[in-house]
Amino acid sequence: MEFLLELVVSVLIVLGGFFALVGSVGMVKLPDLLTRLHAPTKATTLGVGGALAASMVFFAGFEGDLSIHEVLITAFLFLTAPISAHFIAKAHLHEHAELRDGLPPTGRAQGWSTFDSLPDPDDEDDGDDARAAHH
Amino acid sequence: MITHALNFGFFALSLAVLLNLWRLLRGPSLMDRVLAVDTMVINIIALIILFGIQQRTTIFFEAALLFAMFGFISTVAYCRFVLRGDVIE
Amino acid sequence: MSLVLIVLLPFIGALFPALMIRAGRSACAASTLVFTLLAFALLMSNAPAVFRGEVVTASWDWLPALGLQASFFLDGLGLFFAGLILGIGMLIIVYARFYLAKDDPMGVFYTYLLLFQGAMVGVVLSDNILLLLVFWELTSLSSFLLIGYWKHLPEGRQGARMALTVTGAGGLAMIAGMLILGDIAGSYNLTDILHSKEAIQASPLYLPALVLILAGCFTKSAQFPFHFWLPHAMAAPTPVSAYLHSATMVKAGLFLMARMWPVLAGTTEWFYLVATTGLVTMLVAAGIALFKDDLKGLLAYSTVSHLGLVTMLLGFGTPLAAVAAVFHILNHATFKAALFMNAGIVDHEAGTRDIRRLGGLLQLMPVTATMAMVAGASMAGLPPFNGFISKEMMLHEAVDTVWLGNGWIVAALATLAACFSVAYSFRYVVHVFFGPRRSDYPHKPHDPPAGMWLPPALLVVLVVAIGLFPDTVAGPLVAVVARAVTGGALMDYHLALWHGVTPALGLSAVAVVVGLAALAAYARVRAAWQAGPHPEAKAMFDAFIAVAETLAQRMTHGVHNGSLQRYLAFALTAFTAVGFAAFFNAPHAAGTRELLPAHPAAIVAWVLLVGGCALTVALFRRRVLAVLVAGTVGLIVCVAFIYLSAPDLALTQISVEVATVILILLALYFLPKQGPASSSVRADPVRHLRDGVLAVIAGLGMAGASWAMLTRDGTSLSHYYLENSVSGGGGTNVVNVILVDFRGFDTFGEITVLGIAALTIYALLDGALFGRVGRRLSAWSPDLPQSADRHPLIMVVATRVMLPLAMLVGAYIFLRGHNQPGGGFIAALVVSIALIMQYMASGFGWAAHRVKVNYHAMIGSGVLVAAATGAGAMVLDQPFLTSTFGHFHLPLVGEFELASAMAFDTGVFLTVVGAVMLALANLSRMGRWTSPGTINKSAMDVDPSAPPHKEQA
Amino acid sequence: MNHVLILPILVPAVVGALLVMAARYDRVLARVFSVTSMVAMVAIALGLFVIASDGSVRTYALGAWPAPFGIVLALDRLSALMLLLGAVLGLGVLLYAINGWDLRGKHFHPLYQFQLMGINGAFLTGDFFNLFVFFEILLIASYGLMVHGGGGLRVKAGVQYVVTNLVGSSVFLIAVGMIYSVTGTLNMADLALKVPQVPAADQALLQTGAVLLLLVFAVKAALVPVHFWLPGTYANAPGPVAALFAIMTKVGAYSIIRLYVLAFGAEAGAAAWLAAPWLLPAALVTLVLGMIGVLAARSLGQMASFAVIGSMGLLLSTVAVFTEQATAAALYYLIHSTLAAGTLFLIADLVAERRGLLRDRLVPAARIAQGGLIATLFFVAAIAITGMPPLSGFVGKLLVLDAVRASTHATWMWSLILATSLIAIVGFSRGGSLLFWKPHALPPGPVAAHRADALPFVAVGGLLACLALLTVFAGPVHAWLELAAAQLYAPAGYIEAVLGTAGGLR
Amino acid sequence: MEFLVASAIGVMTAAGIYLVLRTRTFPVVIGLSLLTYATNLFLFATGRLAINQPPVISADAAAYIDPLPQALVLTAIVISFGMTAVVVVMALRAYLETGNDHVDLPGDASPEASDDDWKQRGRKQTAGPGAKKGGVRA
Amino acid sequence: MAARPPVTDTRSRFERWLPHPWLTLMLVLLWMLLLNEFSVGGLLVGFVLAIVISRLTSQFWPERPPIKSYRKALSYLGLVAWDVVVANLQVTRLILFRPAARLDVRWVVLPLELRSPEAITVLAGTITMTPGTVSCDLSADGRSLLVHCLDAPDTEEAVRQMKDRYEARLKEIFP
Numbered sequence A: 001m002e003f004l005l006e007l008v009v010s011v012l013i014v015l016g017g018f019f020a021l022v023g024s025v026g027m028v029k030l031p032d033l034l035t036r037l038h039a040p041t042k043a044t045t046l047g048v049g050g051a052l053a054a055s056m057v058f059f060a061g062f063e064g065d066l067s068i069h070e071v072l073i074t075a076f077l078f079l080t081a082p083i084s085a086h087f088i089a090k091a092h093l094h095e096h097a098e099l100r101d102g103l104p105p106t107g108r109a110q111g112w113s114t115f116d117s118l119p120d121p122d123d124e125d126d127g128d129d130a131r132a133a134h135h
Numbered sequence B: 001m002i003t004h005a006l007n008f009g010f011f012a013l014s015l016a017v018l019l020n021l022w023r024l025l026r027g028p029s030l031m032d033r034v035l036a037v038d039t040m041v042i043n044i045i046a047l048i049i050l051f052g053i054q055q056r057t058t059i060f061f062e063a064a065l066l067f068a069m070f071g072f073i074s075t076v077a078y079c080r081f082v083l084r085g086d087v088i089e
Numbered sequence C: 001m002s003l004v005l006i007v008l009l010p011f012i013g014a015l016f017p018a019l020m021i022r023a024g025r026s027a028c029a030a031s032t033l034v035f036t037l038l039a040f041a042l043l044m045s046n047a048p049a050v051f052r053g054e055v056v057t058a059s060w061d062w063l064p065a066l067g068l069q070a071s072f073f074l075d076g077l078g079l080f081f082a083g084l085i086l087g088i089g090m091l092i093i094v095y096a097r098f099y100l101a102k103d104d105p106m107g108v109f110y111t112y113l114l115l116f117q118g119a120m121v122g123v124v125l126s127d128n129i130l131l132l133l134v135f136w137e138l139t140s141l142s143s144f145l146l147i148g149y150w151k152h153l154p155e156g157r158q159g160a161r162m163a164l165t166v167t168g169a170g171g172l173a174m175i176a177g178m179l180i181l182g183d184i185a186g187s188y189n190l191t192d193i194l195h196s197k198e199a200i201q202a203s204p205l206y207l208p209a210l211v212l213i214l215a216g217c218f219t220k221s222a223q224f225p226f227h228f229w230l231p232h233a234m235a236a237p238t239p240v241s242a243y244l245h246s247a248t249m250v251k252a253g254l255f256l257m258a259r260m261w262p263v264l265a266g267t268t269e270w271f272y273l274v275a276t277t278g279l280v281t282m283l284v285a286a287g288i289a290l291f292k293d294d295l296k297g298l299l300a301y302s303t304v305s306h307l308g309l310v311t312m313l314l315g316f317g318t319p320l321a322a323v324a325a326v327f328h329i330l331n332h333a334t335f336k337a338a339l340f341m342n343a344g345i346v347d348h349e350a351g352t353r354d355i356r357r358l359g360g361l362l363q364l365m366p367v368t369a370t371m372a373m374v375a376g377a378s379m380a381g382l383p384p385f386n387g388f389i390s391k392e393m394m395l396h397e398a399v400d401t402v403w404l405g406n407g408w409i410v411a412a413l414a415t416l417a418a419c420f421s422v423a424y425s426f427r428y429v430v431h432v433f434f435g436p437r438r439s440d441y442p443h444k445p446h447d448p449p450a451g452m453w454l455p456p457a458l459l460v461v462l463v464v465a466i467g468l469f470p471d472t473v474a475g476p477l478v479a480v481v482a483r484a485v486t487g488g489a490l491m492d493y494h495l496a497l498w499h500g501v502t503p504a505l506g507l508s509a510v511a512v513v514v515g516l517a518a519l520a521a522y523a524r525v526r527a528a529w530q531a532g533p534h535p536e537a538k539a540m541f542d543a544f545i546a547v548a549e550t551l552a553q554r555m556t557h558g559v560h561n562g563s564l565q566r567y568l569a570f571a572l573t574a575f576t577a578v579g580f581a582a583f584f585n586a587p588h589a590a591g592t593r594e595l596l597p598a599h600p601a602a603i604v605a606w607v608l609l610v611g612g613c614a615l616t617v618a619l620f621r622r623r624v625l626a627v628l629v630a631g632t633v634g635l636i637v638c639v640a641f642i643y644l645s646a647p648d649l650a651l652t653q654i655s656v657e658v659a660t661v662i663l664i665l666l667a668l669y670f671l672p673k674q675g676p677a678s679s680s681v682r683a684d685p686v687r688h689l690r691d692g693v694l695a696v697i698a699g700l701g702m703a704g705a706s707w708a709m710l711t712r713d714g715t716s717l718s719h720y721y722l723e724n725s726v727s728g729g730g731g732t733n734v735v736n737v738i739l740v741d742f743r744g745f746d747t748f749g750e751i752t753v754l755g756i757a758a759l760t761i762y763a764l765l766d767g768a769l770f771g772r773v774g775r776r777l778s779a780w781s782p783d784l785p786q787s788a789d790r791h792p793l794i795m796v797v798a799t800r801v802m803l804p805l806a807m808l809v810g811a812y813i814f815l816r817g818h819n820q821p822g823g824g825f826i827a828a829l830v831v832s833i834a835l836i837m838q839y840m841a842s843g844f845g846w847a848a849h850r851v852k853v854n855y856h857a858m859i860g861s862g863v864l865v866a867a868a869t870g871a872g873a874m875v876l877d878q879p880f881l882t883s884t885f886g887h888f889h890l891p892l893v894g895e896f897e898l899a900s901a902m903a904f905d906t907g908v909f910l911t912v913v914g915a916v917m918l919a920l921a922n923l924s925r926m927g928r929w930t931s932p933g934t935i936n937k938s939a940m941d942v943d944p945s946a947p948p949h950k951e952q953a
Numbered sequence D: 001m002n003h004v005l006i007l008p009i010l011v012p013a014v015v016g017a018l019l020v021m022a023a024r025y026d027r028v029l030a031r032v033f034s035v036t037s038m039v040a041m042v043a044i045a046l047g048l049f050v051i052a053s054d055g056s057v058r059t060y061a062l063g064a065w066p067a068p069f070g071i072v073l074a075l076d077r078l079s080a081l082m083l084l085l086g087a088v089l090g091l092g093v094l095l096y097a098i099n100g101w102d103l104r105g106k107h108f109h110p111l112y113q114f115q116l117m118g119i120n121g122a123f124l125t126g127d128f129f130n131l132f133v134f135f136e137i138l139l140i141a142s143y144g145l146m147v148h149g150g151g152g153l154r155v156k157a158g159v160q161y162v163v164t165n166l167v168g169s170s171v172f173l174i175a176v177g178m179i180y181s182v183t184g185t186l187n188m189a190d191l192a193l194k195v196p197q198v199p200a201a202d203q204a205l206l207q208t209g210a211v212l213l214l215l216v217f218a219v220k221a222a223l224v225p226v227h228f229w230l231p232g233t234y235a236n237a238p239g240p241v242a243a244l245f246a247i248m249t250k251v252g253a254y255s256i257i258r259l260y261v262l263a264f265g266a267e268a269g270a271a272a273w274l275a276a277p278w279l280l281p282a283a284l285v286t287l288v289l290g291m292i293g294v295l296a297a298r299s300l301g302q303m304a305s306f307a308v309i310g311s312m313g314l315l316l317s318t319v320a321v322f323t324e325q326a327t328a329a330a331l332y333y334l335i336h337s338t339l340a341a342g343t344l345f346l347i348a349d350l351v352a353e354r355r356g357l358l359r360d361r362l363v364p365a366a367r368i369a370q371g372g373l374i375a376t377l378f379f380v381a382a383i384a385i386t387g388m389p390p391l392s393g394f395v396g397k398l399l400v401l402d403a404v405r406a407s408t409h410a411t412w413m414w415s416l417i418l419a420t421s422l423i424a425i426v427g428f429s430r431g432g433s434l435l436f437w438k439p440h441a442l443p444p445g446p447v448a449a450h451r452a453d454a455l456p457f458v459a460v461g462g463l464l465a466c467l468a469l470l471t472v473f474a475g476p477v478h479a480w481l482e483l484a485a486a487q488l489y490a491p492a493g494y495i496e497a498v499l500g501t502a503g504g505l506r
Numbered sequence E: 001m002e003f004l005v006a007s008a009i010g011v012m013t014a015a016g017i018y019l020v021l022r023t024r025t026f027p028v029v030i031g032l033s034l035l036t037y038a039t040n041l042f043l044f045a046t047g048r049l050a051i052n053q054p055p056v057i058s059a060d061a062a063a064y065i066d067p068l069p070q071a072l073v074l075t076a077i078v079i080s081f082g083m084t085a086v087v088v089v090m091a092l093r094a095y096l097e098t099g100n101d102h103v104d105l106p107g108d109a110s111p112e113a114s115d116d117d118w119k120q121r122g123r124k125q126t127a128g129p130g131a132k133k134g135g136v137r138a
Numbered sequence F: 001m002a003a004r005p006p007v008t009d010t011r012s013r014f015e016r017w018l019p020h021p022w023l024t025l026m027l028v029l030l031w032m033l034l035l036n037e038f039s040v041g042g043l044l045v046g047f048v049l050a051i052v053i054s055r056l057t058s059q060f061w062p063e064r065p066p067i068k069s070y071r072k073a074l075s076y077l078g079l080v081a082w083d084v085v086v087a088n089l090q091v092t093r094l095i096l097f098r099p100a101a102r103l104d105v106r107w108v109v110l111p112l113e114l115r116s117p118e119a120i121t122v123l124a125g126t127i128t129m130t131p132g133t134v135s136c137d138l139s140a141d142g143r144s145l146l147v148h149c150l151d152a153p154d155t156e157e158a159v160r161q162m163k164d165r166y167e168a169r170l171k172e173i174f175p
């Protein structure tokens, strides 16, 4: 049983380390930001997930504490990683305006939100608001 | 066995962090560097977790949690800065 | 006590004229006169005692530790001078009433005059030489005001400053001299000092003390080479010149030499310093006086010359010379004050004081002319006037004096001076009053009103009276004064007009003849004079001051040139150099502590940190990048804290890190995103190299100090905290217990700092919304292209999910902080940053509208909660911040702990949230200000689930 | 339990917080709060002064934790004196400021209160890390006050001020760290016991820390070469703020006197009188540079600033003699120079407020409203600050000259003190003549009207009256100061009082 | 490990000082924060180094690191956070007021310190989609 | 401020205190995760906190996220978790063994049928975390998603897979 636990923990650690490394290798190896983005969002997140799972099992198995709070970090990372990636991509597109021409059309009347806004700004009706002191 | 696994984990993650540093040095664009730091933070979280296993302590959990939270927030802040200039508008 | 009153009366009186001016000029003058008269009467009431040979004293311990006593004494010398000051003062007061013009602020004048008078009386009545110094400097100050009285005249202002500078410098030297003297004598009281002649003259410090004191006397009495200020002080109104620069202030130096004569005189040093200075002054000034065209200038140099005469006499060091000196002081005061007033009358009535524009006034101003002739003759040293008698005495002493083995040189030079004296005196009389009447006087000259001529007339009467009956009129006074000056040395002298045919009489005759001849040949003499060089002392002085000012400015503004880099370079160099010097000056031995092995991951972290630092330095001009990379350095420091058993530090550091990044990015919106080329290494490699060298040395120093520290064992207080944390502080997280309990006071201060920081930030930003900066901001547009979506949908959703999560984490960190890593501060940052995320995602307008909390109030209430928690203990008569805690048991819930430290931590929490939010929210308000058209009402740019083009709440 | 000791810190903290919360919108209320608090602080300080006058050291163990483990406040004569001085100056300046200056930006009053909290805390604390905290409080409040009202130059000078002090704060921590690393204590009294026991091997670290700390205090005290922040800061700060800052340099001086007599004094073994060789030359150079600056100044504010630098040089050179007598003299001069400098800055502001864009620059311009009165006030203040009689500057200078007589460097000190006095006299007469006399030489024009409010003049007059009292009562004041100095030079009483502080209930 | 920490402190100090000596407010701020890291790490190190000995009382802990320096560093971090915030905003205000972010006061020392690049920038209309949108009002 | 009416609260007391009951429960669960041990006291505190926090934050999330089926949501989570692992293996293979030049990098546009912002966000997140795709942008009207594919020879297929595998399921979870 202990061996099994050890095995599980070890495998998780190794997998975690491996995926994290892969993510970082990808980030170095891949040619441009958008492709690089694929590596850490997935691999690194999984890598840290592996480490967290290892920790969970380890503390539950060896220290006798039911250690589940690692779930929280994992969940948090899985929630935030794609959003980070999304914004990094957007910022990259914005920084490199030349990429705009390479983008496919949205199929809608409006373009991509990084470049185009809605024609009708529906939310700029009270300029006084900014002048109103914010205490 | 766990010790060896940990050693491998430390090795892999350290290497990963160094690769992140390389990307941070090289860039070329700001977003590349933001991505590098973002990834570095995640790798560091993994390192912290492994360190916790090695030291048999859960005392670093909150640090890992805050690293995750704040890493995300600062990444978003940088993105917003690039996108809009004004982080809060 | 009356002595104190004599000194005080003028000062008390000084309050009145300035206030009474509305009551009229005469009332003003009258009040001045009354006080002077009162003082004079008091003085006179003491006179009989003095003449009886008594010394009247009054004393009050002012600063006993220093030996500074407000003690006064009145002996013959004091009586003489005080009488002179107050007596002539009264005349001047009357004279000035008529002299000053309607638009001259008369009240101010009399105030100044009384201040001066009080100071002078103080000088001559002081028993304590430190007190004397006080009054001494006061005379400089009040005379500064009087000389500069006509503020509109540049000569007045410059003359005042010059006088103050020269006499002030002398005064400062005298301070040193007096302190030395007092130290030698063991007391600062004159009465003691005057009995310490042997000790003083035997002291190795005698010469420095003498030189320093003489510096004061010589400057005050306008002795060569410090004589130059006096003629320029003549820019003052004539009453001032008459009072200060003939009768009183310039005599203060003489007074002091006379005062100190018993202890300081009689040595070789004294003789050569004082007599020589006096002789040279007498000669040089007399020579210059002859060629002055300004009446007051002529009189001024004449005064200098006569002061030199007295100085020389005092310098001779013989009792008889001292008597002559005293007598001449009296005589000079009478004729010179009369002449100054006379010159003032001429100026007042004829409209000019320029001798070249005058002449022939005899018929027009007969009274004035008569007075001038009498006083002038006295000044020339002609019999039967008082000036003659004292000059004779002087020549008599001069003949007896041997200077560097030379028996005739003093007499010869003194006679030469007397020649000049005769010449300029006659020039004054002849060139002004005799000769043809002119048609081009600026005014139509006539004799002045009685109020103006009576005061000098009174003096002229004295001139004659003393001249005719010296022993009767002045004898007793001179006797009592001389006794005071010489310390009671026995001497045989006789004041009389006629001493028989003596060498002095012969020299006098020579002087008259040569003087008259010189005047007869004035044109040629003057031509000869003008052919020679005349170093103009004022020009030299001005040049000196100008050079000093220029140097001072170069130095000051050259060093303090507004360059922060320079300031910091100086400071950092100082820190580094001093650090190294202190370290290597003290014994040091290498540490013996067992070292920790380096974990490979730690080495990697080290590489990251060094790389981050290097990259920050390399990229410092690309600002966003610099922030990002410096942030990674901070991140590594956090990791180091984790690795090195400091979880609380790591939590705090990472939270602060993010808040700082957001803050900096908010500010960077307005700032240039790229440092200018001029700040690049290429633009100024030398400076970068210099800074780099300094930085590396300082870095080496810090590394060395750290190494020295880390490699040795040390003692600490930790055991106490570890032992008492649970039992006394109720928490297992010792760091937190230290923060909120053991050293909670630090934390109380620390949150106050944060609160103040936020208030400052608020004030700074709020102030930027108005005025010039506000207009600039309104006209501002972003300097980088902006992406189109301001409030992206995905981000809004993400932050909405994150907010409750983060608040939960915040609560968790807050509640467990006392026992596990965490606490109020970190919790506050977590919550604030989560809130800020809402601002980031949905915009300032939207988010601010939903935050119902007033951040100012939050800061205030946080500080108050912390203070109230602390003060709660005071109610139980425990010290501020004394904590308490207890374990409680509730069914179901089980055991839990409540600690007052939690309430304190709540204060911390509130303050920090308030501070961070106030700062960040207001910084973001700035951004709104620049583009007010973009206030959003909805949380996201577009909500696809809402009907198109319809407002969403 | 005598809670009065905490009040000088607690009262401004609470009032400051209340001002932030409640009295933010109501200027009258804010002024009432602020002035009441200042009056209370004067009263408290007077009370503490009386309490301290019996010569014993009172302590207050915060949180009831005994020293050296907890933070202890300690009140001796020196602390009481500094508290009283700060409160009196603070009240005077506040009375001046509530005539309109306080409305030129936000949060003047809370910042003012917090400023005093920091200053009072620095004077009371017996713990040198807590001293750091109070330094930071007074600094950060001073940042806010410094830029109060805004304006390009002011804010830029503010940046310089802040940056310099941030560097200083870093070094403060480094120095504290070095000292802690070899002595293991943060309590000044405990430090005094530990320093003599520091082995030779650790002396280098200890002394480096101590000397660096000295240099940090020197930054606050504006000693060359770390004085550069002062002229720009003071000359650009709002007048009343600069006036209040007159006490801030004294915080540096106070800290030097406190720590280097207590912990690095006669008993400190290898580190005995550590500060003297560093302090004296620096102070003398400061004296010279400051007074030369007076001569070179381009504005009245600048002149006052350099006069402050010069006076700090004089003060600290006297301190550097490290004898009881010299310290007593230095303390007398400290009181004098604080009040004199504060007054002078207020007068500079009176002038600046009346001269439009020219402010207080030393260039002739039209006459100003209430010019005669202001000129008189200036004359008196200048007399005080240049050390001319009859005011306390002269008495102070005499005391200093007398006290340093025994020093091996007496000749130098005397020469420099006297020579620089002359430079100051020349500088101030030049400035006064330019500002108050020369306008009379210009063609008379209309004098710009200016509100002739009494309050500012009352404030200035009140401070000058303090100088006059200081002069008249020089005897008793100095006698008191001699006792204060004697108390400093017999540190056993202080140490015993602090370390003997009972830990309350525990 | 001690060497790593000591040298890291040195490196951060050096980088911080170099940046603090730059001519613009921004690098100065960055330099200050590096200097702060160095200072905090140094102050922390006065408690000497220890691994896995956090100062949290627990039954199974063998030893504890000196907690006092940590508490001091915490205070120092918080204070320097406040200070940094103030200096950043003050630098911003100075830039808005004077139109340049030079650290020097305008004068002879640095002619650049009197430039006003804000003025020129205010006139320049930046072409950006968002900026354009800001001007359109419904 | 005058231009804008105050944010009026027309909700019932229940809605006000439990604006998002599921969120509140979620928070309680998270709280227990954070505590890392079970105790009644902890649970009580958790409930109090969850209620207070959801009350405090409800202003920022005024519209309830309507989830139609929590069962489907859970199964969706499982699906995604599995896909993440698969995605990683794929990406690992591409990173380690495929020369960069041979990657078939493409942009793909995913027209969205989902309308709820929450749903769109979840979809975008899912796409990023799963095989070879990163969602990079939304169209300005929020109805198309721009997806970057690391190696997608067949864009049609990619779009179809994303729609079928994720969007269809999300449509059953979110309205």
Ligand code: NA
Residues within 6 Å of the ligand: C739, C746, C747, C748, C750, E071, E074, E075
């Ligand atoms: Na603290």
Ligand code: NA
Residues within 6 Å of the ligand: C648, C733, C735, C736, C817, C818, C820, C821, C822, C823, C824
């Ligand atoms: Na804590």
